[in-house]
Amino acid sequence: MIEEFCPKCGKPNVSQSAWCEYCLTYFNEYGKDVTLYCPECSHPNDYNSSHCEVCYEPLKPGQVE
Ligand SMILES: [Zn+2]
């Protein structure tokens, strides 16, 4: 398994992860202005948001609600 190290917290994640499973920082889009669409209502949220600002749905898998 190939691992990718988080640019923020330095912990290893599996390479196909879109974000760090520890600190939820995006890998490929790190430092860029990326929109994170809500899986529930499709509202565009800031990529650093952990929850949708409209319906408060968690935007990233593995989060505790
Ligand atoms: Zn991290």
Ligand SMILES: [Zn+2]
């Ligand atoms: Zn939403």
